[in-house]
Amino acid sequence: MSDSPAGRLQALFEGHRLTPTQRRIAHCMVRRAGDVAFLSSVELAELAGVSQPSVTRFAVALGFDGYPALRRHLREVAPAGEAPASAAAGEHNEYQQAVLAEIENLRHLAELLADPAPVERAGRLLAASRPLPVLGLRAASSQARGFAYFAGKVHPDVRLLDEGGSMLTDRVDATVRAGATALLCFALPRHPREVVEALEYARGAGLTVVTVAESAFAPVAAHSDLLIPAAVGTGLAFDTACAPMLLGRVLLEAMADELPDAQARLEEFDTKAAARGLFVE
Secondary structure: OOOOHHHHHHHHHOOOOOOHHHHHHHHHHHHOOOOHHHOOHHHHHHHHOOOHHHHHHHHHHOOOOOHHHHHHHHHHHOOOOOOOHHHHHHHOOHHHHHHHHHHHHHHHHHHHOOOOHHHHHHHHHHHHOOOEEEEOOHHHHHHHHHHHHHHOOOOOOEEEEOOOOOHHHHHHHHHHHOOOOEEEEEEOOOOOHHHHHHHHHHHHOOOEEEEEEOOOOOHHHHHOOEEEEOOOEOOOOOOEOHHHHHHHHHHHHHHHHOOOOHHHHHHHHHHHHHHHOOOOO
16 A cells, blocks of 8 residues: 555555445545545535534544544644645536546556556466456446456457346356456446345355455455455546546556467457458558
8 A cells, every 4th residue: 555645544444344334434535535634524424425423433433532533633644735635626617627536536546556566466366367257247347348358369268247137156157167266346336236246156166356446445345355446536427437447457467467478469469450451540
């Protein structure tokens, strides 16, 4: 975990058993790491979509006397000279604010990647799994499909799991019988119950679960062996997921680095694509 505002908040929350409501508050605080120390309990409650007493109970659950004590602690550990990000929010319209929020999410992801060890570990796990199942349902299906499309160019056997229902566990079983050792999951809000159940089933079947989720406090965390967070934007009617998409590409890079014939596979594809006239020049 990097020594950033978001990283220090993650470290503060680690080791505490948080309720779903408290995880929601924690996730909101990580997303607003730059200015959360300047927010009142009422403002934080509004941002997280919870009640003000829930914020107070959250602070107590972390070991503080109340929210004012938690906020004092956050101000003490905040970098000197850090100003509230909300101060300039009024200078931009809602569309600009959504874009700026995504830029901030990407900054948080860059800080997280300062320690490449988790991504490198994920790359080794994904490269070694033959076949490699990639799971993503509902909002996360496009992330899973995009990863599977590109991964199929360098990995010999990628199997996309983007449909739920009673067949999902059958398909997980099929990958295990074929020799799979790991599963990659993209999990984004709102989290379908069947994704959580599928991950629990996959781990029970012996698969190592690598998950991309919006927060280390997401419901899928308890059923993941390695979770790498990438925040989503919530400023528009529908969440935006630039950071999870970019993290997926980073994982592709890490996986390709572990596949000795990845470059040869790419060159072979390019040769065949040119012969078929597949792309317009």
